[in-house]
Amino acid sequence: GAVVSQHPSRVICKSGTSVKIECRSLDFQATTMFWYRQFPKQSLMLMATSNEGSKATYEQGVEKDKFLINHASLTLSTLTVTSAHPEDSSFYICSAQTGFNYGYTFGSGTRLTVV
Amino acid sequence: RKEVEQDPGPFNVPEGATVAFNCTYSNSASQSFFWYRQDCRKEPKLLMSVYSSGNEDGRFTAQLNRASQYISLLIRDSKLSDSATYLCVVTGSGGSNYKLTFGKGTLLTVNP
Numbered sequence: 001g002a003v004v005s006q007h008p009s010r011v012i013c014k015s016g017t018s019v020k021i022e023c024r025s026l027d028f029q030a031t032t033m034f035w036y037r038q039f040p041k042q043s044l045m046l047m048a049t050s051n052e053g054s055k056a057t058y059e060q061g062v063e064k065d066k067f068l069i070n071h072a073s074l075t076l077s078t079l080t081v082t083s084a085h086p087e088d089s090s091f092y093i094c095s096a097q098t099g100f101n102y103g104y105t106f107g108s109g110t111r112l113t114v115v
Numbered sequence: 116r117k118e119v120e121q122d123p124g125p126f127n128v129p130e131g132a133t134v135a136f137n138c139t140y141s142n143s144a145s146q147s148f149f150w151y152r153q154d155c156r157k158e159p160k161l162l163m164s165v166y167s168s169g170n171e172d173g174r175f176t177a178q179l180n181r182a183s184q185y186i187s188l189l190i191r192d193s194k195l196s197d198s199a200t201y202l203c204v205v206t207g208s209g210g211s212n213y214k215l216t217f218g219k220g221t222l223l224t225v226n227p
Contacts, residue, residue: 032213043119043202043217044159093158097213104215106158 002028002098006107013084013114021079021110023094030096033077034104035069038091050077084114117218118142121203124221132193136221138186138203148179150188151202153220159202162188193225 003026013019023033031052036044048069050056056069068080081088094107121138128134140148148165163170165177165186176189186203203218 034215041219043219044215046214046216049214091156095215104161106160109156109158111156 002026002096002103002105004030004094004096004105004107006094006110008110009108010111011113013112015085015114016083018080018082019084019112021081021092021094021112023077023079023096023107025075025096025105028096028098029074030077030098031074032097033071034095034097035067035077035079036093036095038093044093047079081112084112086114088112089114118216119203119205119218121201121218122221123219124223126221126223127226128193128223129226130193130195132225133189133191134193134223135190136188136201136203136223138188138218140184140186140203140205140216142205142207143181143184145184145205145207147206148186149204149215150175150177150186151204151217152199153202154199159204159217162201190223193223195225195227198223198225 005024007022033050035047037047038044047062048056048058050069050071052071052074058064071077093109095104098105119140150162151159152162153159163172165179167179169178174191178187200220200222202220205216207214
């Protein structure tokens with residue numbers, strides 16, 4: 001089946017630094033990748049939609065200059081959290097549409113802790 | 116009104132019990148409906164799609180009522196391995212029909 005590989009799975013960084021999260025589609029081409037964030041005991045919230053070769057579309061309230069998304073190829077999308085702060089600590093997950101009838105595959109997620 | 120609302124839970128049931136989860140959605144033009152399960156600190160995994168005609172997959176039965184904008188999931192003969200958070204998921208309409216909107220989830224614990 002379709003696999004989305006997400007790295008790193010866990011990262012702890014100091015406040016003010018930047019963190020890059022990668023999502024790769026391993027056996028299919030992901031024209032569109034979705035980035036979600038999940039705070040404890042909350043639902044997954046869509047942050048942005050990235051399309052290969054074009055600018056990402058951000059959801060309302062998500063700062064595009066803080067969460068930089070790059071989707072330079074059909075198999076790789078990256079999310080960079082710039083100047084991270086403790087309130088950015090969360091579970092970040094990517095997802096790609098993999099088939100007809102809106103089949104989606106999720107990456108395994110990245111747990112970011114900013115100290 | 117939230118886009119997708121679920122039973123708040125948590126549900127604690129003994130093995131072998133039957134448990135039902137409910138979900139309502141606000142966008143009447145929503146296109147597709149799913150139940151996902153999410154284990155603690157893991158990514159969501161598709162459990163099943165939900166169709167108007169209702170669908171069953173082993174011990175799991177999903178129902179959709181478009182008129183009431185209501186979705187349900189029934190788990191029969193629950194197993195310890197069913198313990199997880201169950202997420203009701205709806206896609207949008209029109210140009211945003213590919214976007215998944217998640218409910219907060221309902222935590223199920225199946226006890227021995």
